[in-house]
Amino acid sequence: MAHPYKYNPVTREILQQLQEIVGPQNVVVDEEKMEVYSRDEVSEAMWQKMPEVVVKPETAAQIAAIMRLANQELIPVTPRGAGTGLSAGAVPMLGGILLSLERMNKILELDRENLFMVVEPGVTTGEIQKTAMEHGLLYAGDPCSADSSFIGGNVAENAGGNKAVKYGCTSRHVYGLEIVTPQGEITTFGGKCVKDVTGYDIVHLMVGSEGTLGIVTKIYLKLMPLPKYTADLLVPFDSMEKAIEVVPKIMANGGIIPTCLEFMDKYSIKAAEMYLNRQLPYSDAAAYVIIEVDGSSEKQVEDDYETIGRLCLENGALEVFVADNLSAQEKIWKSRKCYAEALRMLSPVYCMEDIVVPISKIPEALKEIERIAEKYAVKIPSCGHAGDGNIHCTLLKEDRDEPTWHDLKEKVLDEIYSMVYRLGGNLSGEHGIGAKRKEAMSKYADPVQLKILQSIKKALDPNWILNPGKIFDPPAQL
Ligand SMILES: Cc1cc2nc3c(=O)[nH]c(=O)nc-3n(C[C@H](O)[C@H](O)[C@H](O)COP(=O)(O)OP(=O)(O)OC[C@H]3O[C@@H](n4cnc5c(N)ncnc54)[C@H](O)[C@@H]3O)c2cc1C
Structure with missing residues (x-):
């Protein structure tokens, strides 16, 4: 797609300089090998675009050198985590350098005294959850893509997911970030202090900024004690109305904040059944509600799921299935977590x-x-x-x-x-907005808010080279 912006192409000289920064083996120009970096999980071809080069740095210093070069030569740079995004955020829509964070994949520290984990951006969320759990701790961020998405991508998108009802989205767990600025400087905002109001809250400006304001190279994640007991409920309903009406009843009247409270409609249930190739209970139901409760006492968890089960039955639930062991719980969650893949069967x-x-x-x-x-x-x-x-x-x-x-x-x-x-x-x-919802953003968002977002972008990235064409278009005249 032609565009009016004055970016420069990646020349042979620039490729050479990139090779000097990260080593020749970490600079990819072979089209076949770059293909996977030309898309994320958005299925439409219009949201795919081949990068001119894929670069795989291993340190913040290398990323800073790449950003300085890109600024000097006016070349767009698109940061990429695992590419599981659903808004074409990691797709290099304006070409240029695709900066893959895949080699920055180390857990740097698990600090039990302060309840923090310090990680590089290319660690999968699932590995963070598992490592925390092995130490009796909880990392509560839990997108359905946890097994494949990277924590850096979760930070950039402020990923939500299943446990956001009780524990909040990714932003709630991020207390510090090392950032490479669009102009190629390295700095750290926040860290392990639980309270910190020293200047603007830049940590939470960066979280959710979709890779447009800085590249995240180190993340300070808050952990919490692992709840000892969990139970999951799968509740089929014969009408979507009854299923959904039960949600505010649980939250407001039940006096319980569940860890997760999900729903699936009849098409999603059928698609999951087809994808998983096994019979799901009440698969002709109009809706499923899936609920998880957790706590430090078995009695409290039992009381909570009994209260919720009763509220569901009073609201017309066909049945309440309770799973309080790992394999039964995994079975329930598989049907919910396969939504994106299962729909491809339809x-x-x-x-x-x-x-x-x-x-x-x-x-x-x-x-x-x-x-x-x-x-x-x-x-x-x-x-x-x-x-x-x-x-x-x-x-x-x-x-x-x-x-x-x-x-x-x-x-x-x-x-x-x-x-x-x-x-x-x-x-x-x-x-997130990414490239996919940019037009809708310009149509529906408050113009005053859009102006503020654009002026923040301009202040931090005056050459508009970091992930341009995401959230909003760059100005026609750079
Ligand atoms: C099956 C499935 C289930 C999903 N479930 C959920 C869910 O429950 N909740 C949810 O919120 N999302 C969900 N997603 C969407 C997606 O997994 C999340 O948005 C995730 O956070 C993206 O991480 P990623 O590493 O794949 O990032 P990518 O797709 O590679 O990139 C996403 C954005 O982050 C930027 N970025 C990546 N790394 C960095 C970095 N280090 N520094 C700066 N910017 C960076 C990119 O430029 C891009 O704008 C799901 C996706 C799939 C396919």
Whole structure:
């Protein structure tokens, strides 16, 4: 795609300088090897773009040298974690250097005294969770992609996930960040201090900045004691309305903040059953609600799940299945966590949205999504984090041709986003804006807010070389 921005191409001389910085074996230009870096988990071809070169640094100093070179030569740089993103954030839409953090994959320290883990950005979230657990501790960040996504990507997206209801999104666990600035300096904001108001809260400006304001090279993560007991409930309902209405009842009337509170609609249940190739209980149900509770006393966990089970039954649940051992719990979670992959069995190309509304508005939002799906005769399976109002509603392309699909998407998304704003919600709860939702951002976000975001970008990255074309477009005149 042609673009009006005045970036320069990666020349042979620049390739040579990159090789001097990271070593020739860590500079990739072979198209076949670069292909995997041309996309993330967004399935549509329009959100794919080949980098001019992939560079794999191992230290913050190497990244700083790359950024200084890129600034001097005006070349875009796109940081990349594991590439599991769902907004084309790690795709080099304007070409240039793809900066892969995959070699920065060490857990640097587990500090038991202060309850911190210090890690490089290329460690998978699952490895962090497992290491913490082996020491009797909890890292509470838990996106469904934990086994594959990197912690640096979680920080850049402020990943949410399953346990956000009780423990918050990634930002809640990040107390310090080492950053390479777009201009190639290295600095650390925050660290292991639990309280720190020394100047602006730049740590939490960087968290969620989608790789547009700085490159994260070291992360200080807060850990907490591992809850001794957990139990999971799988609760089928014969109507989505009944299923979703139970959510505020648990949160407000039950007096319990569950660790997780998820839902799946009938299409998602069927897709999971097909993908996992095993019979799921009540797979003809209209909806599943999946709930996890945890605590330090067995009695408290039992009391909590009994209260929740009772509330579900009073609200018309077909059954309440309780899993209090690891293998039964894993079985329940597999059906929820395979959502993205399972939908590919229904339609290899789809458009997954990530809207968020106040939890009391979920029933209305889901009813509206159903109405819109009927109006445009398109399937929109929904699933998501009911406990925090975050709904993944996914338009399936099926066998439509490209022009029909794009036209349909535009109309359907316009209705969905308008509805979300009417209900007091927002465009993205956890997947970010990236390249994919940039147009919607410019249409729906408050112009004053957009202006503030753009002026922050300009102050930190005056040449607009770090991950340009994400969240908003660079100015036509750099
Ligand atoms: C099956 C599946 C389930 C998912 N479930 C969830 C979920 O429950 N919750 C959720 O929030 N997300 C979920 N996601 C989305 C995705 O996994 C998250 O957004 C994740 O945080 C991305 O991490 P990554 O390492 O793959 O980052 P990438 O996709 O590589 O990059 C994402 C963004 O981060 C930037 N970035 C990466 N590393 C750095 C760095 N070190 N410094 C600066 N910027 C950087 C990139 O430039 C890009 O903008 C899911 C995705 C899939 C495929």
